[in-house]
Amino acid sequence: MTGFVRDMARVLTMRCREHVVLFSRQLDTPLSRGEAFGLRVHVLYCGGCRRFREHLVHLASLGRELAAQSGREPGLPADVRTRIYARVATATKKN
Amino acid sequence: MEHTRSSGAPVGVADMMTESDFPSRTTLDAETAVLSEGSTDTREVAARRWVTEHGDMLWRFAMARTRSSEAAEEIVQETVLAAMQSYGRFTGGSSERTWLMGIAAHKIADHFRRVRRAKSPGMAGISPDATCVCSTCRGMFTGDGMWACTAGKWPDLKLSEAEKKEQADMLRACIDALPPGQSEAVWMRDILGIPAAEVCKAMGLTDTNLWTRMHRARVALRSCLETKFGVRKGKGQ
Numbered sequence: 001m002t003g004f005v006r007d008m009a010r011v012l013t014m015r016c017r018e019h020v021v022l023f024s025r026q027l028d029t030p031l032s033r034g035e036a037f038g039l040r041v042h043v044l045y046c047g048g049c050r051r052f053r054e055h056l057v058h059l060a061s062l063g064r065e066l067a068a069q070s071g072r073e074p075g076l077p078a079d080v081r082t083r084i085y086a087r088v089a090t091a092t093k094k095n
Numbered sequence: 096m097e098h099t100r101s102s103g104a105p106v107g108v109a110d111m112m113t114e115s116d117f118p119s120r121t122t123l124d125a126e127t128a129v130l131s132e133g134s135t136d137t138r139e140v141a142a143r144r145w146v147t148e149h150g151d152m153l154w155r156f157a158m159a160r161t162r163s164s165e166a167a168e169e170i171v172q173e174t175v176l177a178a179m180q181s182y183g184r185f186t187g188g189s190s191e192r193t194w195l196m197g198i199a200a201h202k203i204a205d206h207f208r209r210v211r212r213a214k215s216p217g218m219a220g221i222s223p224d225a226t227c228v229c230s231t232c233r234g235m236f237t238g239d240g241m242w243a244c245t246a247g248k249w250p251d252l253k254l255s256e257a258e259k260k261e262q263a264d265m266l267r268a269c270i271d272a273l274p275p276g277q278s279e280a281v282w283m284r285d286i287l288g289i290p291a292a293e294v295c296k297a298m299g300l301t302d303t304n305l306w307t308r309m310h311r312a313r314v315a316l317r318s319c320l321e322t323k324f325g326v327r328k329g330k331g332q
Contacts, residue, residue: 016240017235017240017241018240020235020310020314021310024306025306027313028291029291029306046242047245048245048246049242051245051246052246052317055320055321056313058249059320061252062266062320063286065262065263066267066286067287067288073158075152075154075155076150076153076171080171083168083172084175087172088139092142
């Protein structure tokens with residue numbers, strides 16, 4: 001409980017410059033419960049951070065669209081595959 | 096300070112090459128290196144299996160980043176040869192696919208380092224300290240760390256397929272403009288959704304390195320997209 005309050009208090013007293021770092025980090029690793037709660041409270045009254053978070057969500061959505069587009073692209077062409085197999089064989093024989 | 100583990104050609108002659116040199120470039124690192132572990136047959140069998148199982152994925156990754164079939168072929172080939180060199184050193188900390196992606200990411204970053212330096216020595220993509228494009232402020236934050244201005248609302252997410260594609264193309268262009276190393280990390284983490292721990296392992300980064308790199312990249316992408324969307328800014332907070 002102490003850790004929760006300490007983390008929340010730390011986040012609530014941060015500047016927005018540090019909040020945006022946490023928003024980004026949250027996408028890569030779970031924050032502590034206190035940090036996550038502090039951020040949720042902060043966006044209730046900070047329009048700048050709320051908008052930043054919206055933009056990260058939008059970015060993630062476009063990222064999924066880009067992944068889907070890329071997944072529909074053709075795979076390794078047959079002639080390239082053949083050349084790479086040949087190159088692999090040459091590299092193996094050299095040693 | 097970010098640390099990038101480069102696995103490609105050392106800085107020097109390769110940096111002076113132009114894009115047109117790529118198809119004919121034959122001085123691969125892997126070509127001259129000694130394949131140190133595993134028997135010849137085992138390595139060849141493994142390399143062929145990588146090409147069969149992961150070749151499509153490596154090709155799409157390289158094509159998505161370079162949009163040049165010559166460069167993509169070289170990257171996939173170098174990746175497989177470099178993986179053969181490291182055969183036996185793959186520890187299993189990430190999946191084999193992510194491990195190969197990590198090698199390819201280094202090769203792609205090396206490719207862009209060469210191309211960008213050859214084309215324009217001063218062009219290093221978007222500054223890591225991306226600034227707000229708002230005409231009334233010079234940066235995202237004021238000197239005391241508060242928002243310099245509230246960013247504008249972006250176009251609605253409920254888009255038609257054509258609009259979605261258009262925005263995704265904009266994002267692709269913005270990713271291309273990121274510094275080498277950042278764009279590959281973004282592609283692996285935010286586009287392909289590979290778990291952060293695996294990306295760290297594959298790219299040889301610590302957690303903190305990756306978080307810093309991703310944060311800088313996302314801020315830069317946000318700023319870049321904002322410019323492309325032509326969003327008007329509200330007044331300062």
